[in-house]
Amino acid sequence: MKTFYWLVKREFWEHRGGFLWAPIITGAVFLVLNIMAIITAEVLGARHGIEIGGSNWQMMIAKANEGDLAQIGVGLDVAMLSSMGLISIVMGIVVLFYCLGALYDDRRDRSILFWKSLPISNTSTVLSKVASATILAPVIAVVVAVIIGLVQLVIFALVLSMHHVNAWQLIMLSHPFRAIGTLVSNIPLYALWAIPSVGWLMFCSAWARNKPFLWAVAVPAVLGLLVSWFGIMGLFNLPTVWFWKNIVQRALLSVFPGSNIVYNDRALEASASLGNDNPLSVLSPTHTYTLLASPNLWLGVLAGAVLIAGAIWYRRVRDDS
Amino acid sequence: MNAVVTASGLNKRYKNTVALDHVNFRIESGRIVGLIGPNGAGKTTALKAILGLTDFQGELNVLGFDPRTQRDRLMEQVCFIADVAVLPRWLRVREAVDFVANVHPRFNRAKCEAFLARTKLTPDQRVKQMSKGMIVQLHLALVMAIDARLLVLDEPTLGLDILYRKQFYQSLLEDYFDENKTIIVTTHQVEEIEHILTDLMFIRDGKIVLDTDMEAVGERFAEVMVSADKAATARSMKPLDERQVFGKSIFLFDGADRATLESMGEVRRPTVSDLFVATMKGTYA
Numbered sequence: 001m002k003t004f005y006w007l008v009k010r011e012f013w014e015h016r017g018g019f020l021w022a023p024i025i026t027g028a029v030f031l032v033l034n035i036m037a038i039i040t041a042e043v044l045g046a047r048h049g050i051e052i053g054g055s056n057w058q059m060m061i062a063k064a065n066e067g068d069l070a071q072i073g074v075g076l077d078v079a080m081l082s083s084m085g086l087i088s089i090v091m092g093i094v095v096l097f098y099c100l101g102a103l104y105d106d107r108r109d110r111s112i113l114f115w116k117s118l119p120i121s122n123t124s125t126v127l128s129k130v131a132s133a134t135i136l137a138p139v140i141a142v143v144v145a146v147i148i149g150l151v152q153l154v155i156f157a158l159v160l161s162m163h164h165v166n167a168w169q170l171i172m173l174s175h176p177f178r179a180i181g182t183l184v185s186n187i188p189l190y191a192l193w194a195i196p197s198v199g200w201l202m203f204c205s206a207w208a209r210n211k212p213f214l215w216a217v218a219v220p221a222v223l224g225l226l227v228s229w230f231g232i233m234g235l236f237n238l239p240t241v242w243f244w245k246n247i248v249q250r251a252l253l254s255v256f257p258g259s260n261i262v263y264n265d266r267a268l269e270a271s272a273s274l275g276n277d278n279p280l281s282v283l284s285p286t287h288t289y290t291l292l293a294s295p296n297l298w299l300g301v302l303a304g305a306v307l308i309a310g311a312i313w314y315r316r317v318r319d320d321s
Numbered sequence: 322m323n324a325v326v327t328a329s330g331l332n333k334r335y336k337n338t339v340a341l342d343h344v345n346f347r348i349e350s351g352r353i354v355g356l357i358g359p360n361g362a363g364k365t366t367a368l369k370a371i372l373g374l375t376d377f378q379g380e381l382n383v384l385g386f387d388p389r390t391q392r393d394r395l396m397e398q399v400c401f402i403a404d405v406a407v408l409p410r411w412l413r414v415r416e417a418v419d420f421v422a423n424v425h426p427r428f429n430r431a432k433c434e435a436f437l438a439r440t441k442l443t444p445d446q447r448v449k450q451m452s453k454g455m456i457v458q459l460h461l462a463l464v465m466a467i468d469a470r471l472l473v474l475d476e477p478t479l480g481l482d483i484l485y486r487k488q489f490y491q492s493l494l495e496d497y498f499d500e501n502k503t504i505i506v507t508t509h510q511v512e513e514i515e516h517i518l519t520d521l522m523f524i525r526d527g528k529i530v531l532d533t534d535m536e537a538v539g540e541r542f543a544e545v546m547v548s549a550d551k552a553a554t555a556r557s558m559k560p561l562d563e564r565q566v567f568g569k570s571i572f573l574f575d576g577a578d579r580a581t582l583e584s585m586g587e588v589r590r591p592t593v594s595d596l597f598v599a600t601m602k603g604t605y606a
Contacts, residue, residue, distance in 0.1 A: 002423060002424075003423070003424045006419075006420055006423040006424050007424070009420075010416075010420055013411070013412075013413075013416050014409070014411050106409065109409065109410065110403075110404075110407050111407055111408060111409035111410075113374075113401075113403040113404075113407040114403075114407045114408050114409065114460075115409075116372075116374060116396075117372075117396065117399075117400060117401045117402075117403070118396060118421065118424055118425055119393055119394070119395075119396040119397040119424070119425060119426070120393070120396075120424055121392075121393040317376065319369070319374060319375045319376070
């Protein structure tokens with residue numbers, strides 16, 4: 001257990017830039033863009049003599065009914081979580097390339113000879129890398145997103161209080177704890193959902209003698225094209241769309257957080273039918289975790305486990321350094 | 322004496338070359354063995370087999386373990402330095418020490434820090450900021466702090482200047498080696514390790530062509546400097562090698578009668594490099 005902790009720590013040391021600084025910089029850029037937008041709005045507002053907020057706002061809030069107040073709360077929630085969207089995309093890219101390099105880079109620069117001189121099994125090495133991709137990276141991303149979201153909330157509150165709006169009252173309308181809980185609750189699901197992608201990418205990383213990226217992308221893409229081609233020719237009745245959606249995309253794109261939502265028809269329908277309710281409910285565990293009932297998730301986990309086992313085997317026998 | 326490494330019928334082929342051809346050898350505890358051979362002779366393959374880094378046919382026992390299946394446990398007792406630049410470039414000195422200290426049960430942190438204190442390395446320095454010699458100092462400090470029974474060195478001083486090379490072997494002898502430890506080393510800089518070796522193994526085309534201890538080398542091999550008039554007699558005794566220096570011929574004999582040799586000229590012990598050159602004649606032809 002102690003060894004495993006240090007193995008994960010080693011991954012963090014090596015990939016501090018991707019795991020830690022990439023989400024922080026993304027979040028910071030996001031905040032700066034927001035502040036710029038606010039300043040623009042203020043300047044334009046002042047120039048055209050439009051009074052934002054002020055007593056009008058205060059009156060509006062006072063007169064607003066419960067439904068309207070809920071809407072304002074929803075707006076603040078969405079604003080708070082919007083940085084997560086951007087950070088998710090960046091994290092997906094980081095994890096994708098991390099997995100491709102995880103078992104390849106040290107073979108290329110021969111540092112594998114140093115790691116293999118220590119009494120560490122190939123299984124723990126590979127599993128520590130899987131854990132870094134599926135747990136460490138999303139946990140850091142969520143922590144950063146939460147901090148950025150709270151800062152965002154504070155900035156909005158400050159701006160509004162400059163316009164004599166009772167900021168505290170506004171903040172009380174949002175649901176920061178629920179939003180944080182929602183994000184955290186999605187980490188285990190992300191780990192399960194991302195396993196087939198992580199497995200495939202790491203398998204390529206351990207197996208390829210060179211250019212793991214090319215192999216990882218080309219193999220599913222060429223297979224997909226072949227399936228489509230046979231479909232167009234009407235030779236075999238192969239389910240083209242099914243193949244692209246359930247094999248190609250699951251192998252490559254499941255490392256992007258939130259990619260599971262697209263596959264979870266039930267959750268989409270459920271949140272759509274709720275209409276007016278908080279759009280955050282798309283991410284809420286009561287909806288996202290209905291995915292646990294879908295065979296797609298579990299078949300993916302199974303495929304990922306097989307691929308990871310393959311990666312461990314190739315980690316042992318590939319002898320090209 | 323107990324054997325640290327026993328190999329019998331060790332065999333390994335790559336696609337179209339034989340790297341190890343039914344090799345048998347035995348390495349005893351407390352020895353410093355030089356595994357010496359021309360490029361592509363199978364040295365690195367033999368070391369990789371010992372370290373469980375490659376598959377092979379035949380029997381191989383390292384410290385009672387089979388390196389193919391019990392590698393994780395074997396590596397607690399075995400250390401290796403495979404050529405210089407294998408430390409990852411992003412690693413810092415502090416991180417390297419922390420990591421090894423926490424994953425290696427036989428690592429002595431205080432010892433490692435004492436070794437590092439003798440160098441110019443600083444805790445926050447990254448491997449990519451170090452010269453080759455400094456990388457080796459770091460690697461050696463890590464390895465010497467591990468109480469292992471077998472140390473495998475594959476070209477450990479390749480590309481280092483002579484100061485680092487001398488210091489490397491000196492540290493190994495003074496601060497590391499004792500009767501419970503065994504060192505296997507391959508290198509092309511034979512002259513530098515000649516005086517520290519206790520055993521010598523020559524490998525050529527996947528076969529062990531010479532396996533002896535250094536004392537036996539002096540008894541078995543002899544070099545005689547013969548003047549031109551006696552050269553024909555010397556030649557008739559089937560020398561391993563002949564070369565000319567200052568109008569005299571130097572002959573290298575294997576197992577020739579000492580008294581006869583002394584009657585022909587000055588006899589001395591051949592250097593390992595001369596022996597190597599004589600044994601490997603025609604390797605690249």
